[in-house]
Amino acid sequence: MDPGEVVSQHWERMQARDWDGLGELLADDFVVEWPNARLRIRGRENYVGFNRTYPEGWSIELLRIVSAGSTAVSEVRVPHPTVGPYYAVSLFEVEDGRLTRAREYWVEERREEPPAERAHWFEDLDD
């Protein structure tokens, strides 16, 4: 599988709750960094465990993958009945068909009101 396909499968297997299948896509020492939250998850077991035990109800909408060399970037939207929805943009590194590292930005979907004096630069995305 090329890097883009590995990342596509990562999200597909997560959506399917195929935790063994997800683990097969990860290097043993896979590390994901969340730069804005200043957190890191280290190792396949922790990454799968974190996701497996996340409070249920979520789904994965894969919006796009941009793949170049050993890097693949994904943009996903994650609706959930009680929180979010969240978006995640993930910059994955792939070696030998497995994910080795990622930097990932999770951000909640929440309509922002620009300050009044700056509102004229903007349109509402939902209009």
Place this chain on the structure above:
Amino acid sequence: MDPGEVVSQHWERMQARDWDGLGELLADDFVVEWPNARLRIRGRENYVGFNRTYPEGWSIELLRIVSAGSTAVSEVRVPHPTVGPYYAVSLFEVEDGRLTRAREYWVEERREEPPAERAHWFEDLDD
């Protein structure tokens, strides 16, 4: 300029406050969407104007560009003396050497405390 170089120049000229030079990289009808904030900035003039008038003190740290075909993704960190720092991940489309569209996620750097029962999955990124 290839798409990655256009995006690199976009950030370089923004850092330099080279507003005319920034405008030269944008299609007239350049549109940036902020999906999580549900906001959109439409047109070169508004995009340059918004950035030109943003309260001063910010700087741009270009962390990485991932370029594939007509798409280039950038990851930047934006320190500011009174807010943030912020990260932005931007998925730009480039045609004929100009930026035509972007989807951009801005998120503040702020240490998150995972819930106690989930903290064991994480490490502190700054340790």
